Amino acid sequence: ILIGVGEEIMVTRPNLFGPVPQDLYDIVYQSLKIRKMAHTAEDLTTLVLMKDYNISFQAMNSDVRSGFVLNFEEKPQADIIQMEQKVTELINRALEVSYYDENHIKIGEDIIMKCTGPRMHVRNTSDVKKFHLIKQYPYDRQAGLYALVGIVDRDHFELENLNRIAREIEE
Numbered sequence: 063i064l065i066g067v068g069e070e071i072m073v074t075r076p077n078l079f080g081p082v083p084q085d086l087y088d089i090v091y092q093s094l095k096i097r098k099m100a101h102t103a104e105d106l107t108t109l110v111l112m113k114d115y116n117i118s119f120q121a122m123n124s125d126v127r128s129g130f131v132l133n134f135e136e137k138p139q140a141d142i143i144q145m146e147q148k149v150t151e152l153i154n155r156a157l158e159v160s161y162y163d164e165n166h167i168k169i170g171e172d173i174i175m176k177c178t179g180p181r182m183h184v185r186n187t188s189d190v191k192k193f194h195l196i197k198q199y200p201y202d203r204q205a206g207l208y209a210l211v212g213i214v215d216r217d218h219f220e221l222e223n224l225n226r227i228a229r230e231i232e233e
Contacts, residue, residue, distance in 0.1 A: 096128050099190045099214040102159055102183045103149065104130035105167065107195070107212055109175060110148045115140040129213040137199050137208045146195040149212075156188040191215050 065073050065086075072086055104123065107130075111117040117138050124131045157170035160183075167177045169187070177183075184190060196211040 095184075096215050097125075098182055098184045100125065100128060100130050100212070101179055102187065103153075103190050103193050103212050103214050104132065105169075105175065105177055105183070106149050106152045106187065106190070107132065107145070107210070109169070109173065110145055110152070111138070111140065114148055115145070126211065126213075128216050129211060132210040132212075133202075133205070133207040134199075134210070135207060137201075138210065142195050142197050142199075142210070146193070149195075150193060153187045153190045153193055156186055158186055159183045160185070192217060 063073060063075055065071070072090065074081055074086065076082065111132070115138070117134075117140060123133060152169075155170070157173075158168075160168045161180045162168040162174055164180065165176055165178075166174050167180045167183060168174050192213075192215050194213045194216075196213070199208045199210060201208050
């Protein structure tokens, strides 16, 4: 069994015709940098929510392709455009991001914050490219949660197609 972890998790059982390990590596290596950007942007957004808006949350966060989802039991009373600007300012400050311990990361010289994946970050906030927040708080009726959705490394996105897998057809 071959397992590849990047933006998606790939599990395959190779046979005579493949895939070979290099095939999985080629796919997940490209997407790993995007997952690291998204995770770093998620932590920067969390930092802004806590520091500037005094908003904390307990609900489980999740991922979308090229991004992240922060979940809230109550709709946040935070201006999304202003929040995006504040996160973008942190990104533009080119702060170093590093592992601190199994449960924390260090941002810049003095910010230590809780993190569920302290080894899954870009090295510098300036490595986060094309950061956007979706300009609404979608409500998930099934989970009973409001969502704040962040996207990295994409210019164009549609809320309803965030997890659609784009496949290029070879001619």
